[in-house]
Amino acid sequence: MPEAPTLVADAIRFDAVGKTFPTRPVPLRAVESVSFTVRRGEFVAILGPSGCGKSTLLMMAAGLEVPSEGRLERGGVELVGPHRQTGVMFQDATLLPWLSVLDNVLFPATIRRIPRAKVLDQAMRLIGTVGLKGFEGARPHELSGGMRQRAAICRALVLDPDLILMDEPFSALDAITRDEMGDVLLDLWQHTQKSAIFVTHSIREAVLLADRVLVMSRRPATVAEELVVPFPRPRAPALADSAEFGAVVAHLRGVIARNMA
Amino acid sequence: MSGATLAAPARLPWLPLAIGVLVLLAWDSAVRFAHVPQVLLPSPGSVASSLWQAAPVLARHALATGGAACGAFLVAVAAGMVLAAVMMLSPLLNRLLYPNLLLFQLLPKVALGPLFVVWLGIGLPSLFAFAVFVSVFPVAVGTLAGLRAADPNQLRMCRAAGGNAWQAFWHVRLPTSMPYVFAGAKVAATMAFTGATVGEFISANAGLGYMVMQAQARSDTPLIFAALAVLCLLGAALYGAVGLAETAARRRWGTRR
Numbered sequence A: 001m002p003e004a005p006t007l008v009a010d011a012i013r014f015d016a017v018g019k020t021f022p023t024r025p026v027p028l029r030a031v032e033s034v035s036f037t038v039r040r041g042e043f044v045a046i047l048g049p050s051g052c053g054k055s056t057l058l059m060m061a062a063g064l065e066v067p068s069e070g071r072l073e074r075g076g077v078e079l080v081g082p083h084r085q086t087g088v089m090f091q092d093a094t095l096l097p098w099l100s101v102l103d104n105v106l107f108p109a110t111i112r113r114i115p116r117a118k119v120l121d122q123a124m125r126l127i128g129t130v131g132l133k134g135f136e137g138a139r140p141h142e143l144s145g146g147m148r149q150r151a152a153i154c155r156a157l158v159l160d161p162d163l164i165l166m167d168e169p170f171s172a173l174d175a176i177t178r179d180e181m182g183d184v185l186l187d188l189w190q191h192t193q194k195s196a197i198f199v200t201h202s203i204r205e206a207v208l209l210a211d212r213v214l215v216m217s218r219r220p221a222t223v224a225e226e227l228v229v230p231f232p233r234p235r236a237p238a239l240a241d242s243a244e245f246g247a248v249v250a251h252l253r254g255v256i257a258r259n260m261a
Numbered sequence B: 001m002s003g004a005t006l007a008a009p010a011r012l013p014w015l016p017l018a019i020g021v022l023v024l025l026a027w028d029s030a031v032r033f034a035h036v037p038q039v040l041l042p043s044p045g046s047v048a049s050s051l052w053q054a055a056p057v058l059a060r061h062a063l064a065t066g067g068a069a070c071g072a073f074l075v076a077v078a079a080g081m082v083l084a085a086v087m088m089l090s091p092l093l094n095r096l097l098y099p100n101l102l103l104f105q106l107l108p109k110v111a112l113g114p115l116f117v118v119w120l121g122i123g124l125p126s127l128f129a130f131a132v133f134v135s136v137f138p139v140a141v142g143t144l145a146g147l148r149a150a151d152p153n154q155l156r157m158c159r160a161a162g163g164n165a166w167q168a169f170w171h172v173r174l175p176t177s178m179p180y181v182f183a184g185a186k187v188a189a190t191m192a193f194t195g196a197t198v199g200e201f202i203s204a205n206a207g208l209g210y211m212v213m214q215a216q217a218r219s220d221t222p223l224i225f226a227a228l229a230v231l232c233l234l235g236a237a238l239y240g241a242v243g244l245a246e247t248a249a250r251r252r253w254g255t256r257r
């Protein structure tokens, strides 16, 4: 296997990225000179106060917002728009209500004009993995909130992207379903080499899922602190009940409290 | 969506039917006991007998009116949707057309009927064009509102998947607009009959509107009522057909969340 240049080993790189929204009467500075790198296969969680600019950051990574300054690199190339190898999950599932679960999962293939037959196996496999087998033909309104987010996970993964961006994907769910969804993601990540940026308000989710946690400052968002999660993979959901896990969570809570002050 | 009714068993609308029968009875007794002259208000019985006697003629004229109205309706729905799509996809055309569209919407369009006769002469072309003209606006305005009602999150999701404006239109906006299109089409269905009938008043030698004018000239009021009854039936039939199409579309694009 040829050795990849170091640059390309990064899934995505923020280089002094800033974002100002041209609001009136005063422009709104949402993101202030953010620099960080997500390596191939690395799962990065972002924690931060509400309204600090996390979603803005993620939307820039998705190619849906243009940075006001700085540079974004995706696989060593400047990012200019939505990337074919990036999967995105939003806060609500945003399934199209007139499509079946299967058609929703296949939606990215439809948009990229990839023949259905080519991705059908992958779609069915994902649907099985997240526990939606038997609901392929159901419409979104026939699903529970958790099931809808499961379908949204499948949609984000169906084209086998190498980077997944998730903006508080489980925040609309109840606490129990939410933990369950965390376990689904953890399970999915045991077998992949995908990179991820995961915005969340849940410290437990961040520590359980991520290799590295970035704590953002208040608006305008900058990376205030960075913590490498000291637990090896594969991780089991039971890890969250351990004392070491509790210690890391407590530490992060302290860091966040200091940032909010 | 308000259409999200649980499958209600099909039931006859007893109450409206009862009221209809009551009105008929009141009408009949009013004519019978108050001695209202036939020319002013014929009894239901004489309308019925007029319906029966003139049935072949009525059928012929009904075919003309129904054909013109249904044709105009289909053209108006197609044209209205295309107009809305064009305005949605081109900001420039939207800015050029939309204010004019609203202006026309406010205009008492029926008043423009004689102009169509001036332009296109007496006959089918002018009456057809007029019927299209009066029914295209509700479809265009309704469809445009529907296209614009698309969920911003769904549009963003489509964009994140790599979709361009055209794909967002086709995969998100158009399905969203379906209930609005049908709301517009239902108005258009009645407008098409209004347009066709008024068109026949002023510019035709066939059709129920023409027949009404003829009957009026002969003071044959029962025949006027008979023609109106047929007109009602035709209008209800088209409206019902649109309703059926909507049910089918809802099954396909049902937007319950």
Ligand SMILES: Nc1ncnc2c1ncn2[C@@H]1O[C@H](COP(=O)(O)OP(=O)(O)OP(=O)(O)O)[C@@H](O)[C@H]1O
Pocket: A021, A022, A023, A028, A030, A048, A049, A050, A051, A052, A053, A054, A055, A056, A057, A219
């Ligand atoms: N399109 C926009 N136009 C103007 N201002 C915006 C826009 N998008 C976001 N903002 C502003 O930018 C700031 C950061 O918003 P953002 O959604 O990124 O915060 P967040 O960290 O995701 O918050 P939360 O945790 O509540 O989701 C907010 O003050 C918001 O009002």
Ligand SMILES: [Mg+2]
Pocket: A054, A055, A056, A167
């Ligand atoms: Mg947010």
